[in-house]
Amino acid sequence: MLSIAPNSSFVELPVDVLHEAVACIWNSMLDLDVQRDDHPVAGPESEALLAGQVAIQGGWRGRMFLVCPKAIARKAAAAMFNIPLPTVTETELRDTLGKLTHMLGGNLKSLLPAPSQVSLPIVTEHYNTPILGRPAGRASLRCEGQPLHISLFEQECEQHENFDR
Amino acid sequence: MKILIVDDSSAMRMIVRRTLREAGYGHLEVLQAGDGDEALALIRKDTPNLIFSDWNMPNKNGLQLLEALNEEGFKIPFGFVTTESSAEMRGKASQAGAKFLITKPFTAEVFGKVLEAFLKK
Numbered sequence: 001m002l003s004i005a006p007n008s009s010f011v012e013l014p015v016d017v018l019h020e021a022v023a024c025i026w027n028s029m030l031d032l033d034v035q036r037d038d039h040p041v042a043g044p045e046s047e048a049l050l051a052g053q054v055a056i057q058g059g060w061r062g063r064m065f066l067v068c069p070k071a072i073a074r075k076a077a078a079a080m081f082n083i084p085l086p087t088v089t090e091t092e093l094r095d096t097l098g099k100l101t102h103m104l105g106g107n108l109k110s111l112l113p114a115p116s117q118v119s120l121p122i123v124t125e126h127y128n129t130p131i132l133g134r135p136a137g138r139a140s141l142r143c144e145g146q147p148l149h150i151s152l153f154e155q156e157c158e159q160h161e162n163f164d165r
Numbered sequence: 166m167k168i169l170i171v172d173d174s175s176a177m178r179m180i181v182r183r184t185l186r187e188a189g190y191g192h193l194e195v196l197q198a199g200d201g202d203e204a205l206a207l208i209r210k211d212t213p214n215l216i217f218s219d220w221n222m223p224n225k226n227g228l229q230l231l232e233a234l235n236e237e238g239f240k241i242p243f244g245f246v247t248t249e250s251s252a253e254m255r256g257k258a259s260q261a262g263a264k265f266l267i268t269k270p271f272t273a274e275v276f277g278k279v280l281e282a283f284l285k286k
């Protein structure tokens with residue numbers, strides 16, 4: 001399933017693998033279905049997005065992002081906390097996306113060179129593609145009609161001091 | 166019978182509670198803590214019969230919590246509920262005395278088997 005460049009340790013996780021990992025978590029934890037979106041269209045403005053991220057350090061060094069509109073993060077939080085949608089607080093929203101991101105990072109870590117550790121998640125309101133790091137996996141998915149984006153960026157050797165936060 | 170759930174995410178604590186109910190153990194008293202420090206303080210006051218702990222947490226992580234419990238002489242069945250399950254982590258968990266390691270995402274069936282092994286309904 002993994003494609004590894006012949007002359008380097010570069011690993012790229014295929015879309016199917018990313019989809020399966022996300023779908024497994026969202027289905028079992030939230031009872032929400034996630035589909036592949038092979039023809040993504042422009043999503044909401046970045047202000048309406050939430051981005052969860054974790055750093056993976058060790059045998060593979062990089063960062064994984066799970067980006068989605070607040071609307072679907074709210075649905076996920078409502079499902080996770082088993083509460084009505086309008087009552088979801090900002091804290092519950094961020095807690096949910098952070099946990100989903102952390103779970104995904106932990107699951108994907110097992111597909112990357114070991115041993116590695118996954119950091120605690122960070123959730124931000126804006127998502128900017130990291131300047132540092134090369135793409136190591138990207139998938140556009142949909143859940144309840146809303147887009148979900150997963151991306152991994154591998155830290156390049158010379159970027160040690162700037163990559164960590 | 167008391168179960169302690171230790172996780173920095175209240176969402177995950179909620180899911181573990183729901184899963185316990187789905188596994189047929191909704192009648193058990195559930196205690197909760199948001200990190201290892203909070204858990205340790207709670208355990209000293211109100212000892213549970215079984216502990217489900219996350220691994221990665223701020224302040225004191227799950228492994229440090231287990232080690233602290235060992236140092237203080239607690240003999241409570243302790244298991245991890247974690248996103249990671251590398252051989253290295255399983256080795257460390259086992260060496261520290263953890264009885265099981267459940268990987269997220271999980272099912273009620275998995276929890277049911279663990280609870281069946283350590284508790285009587």
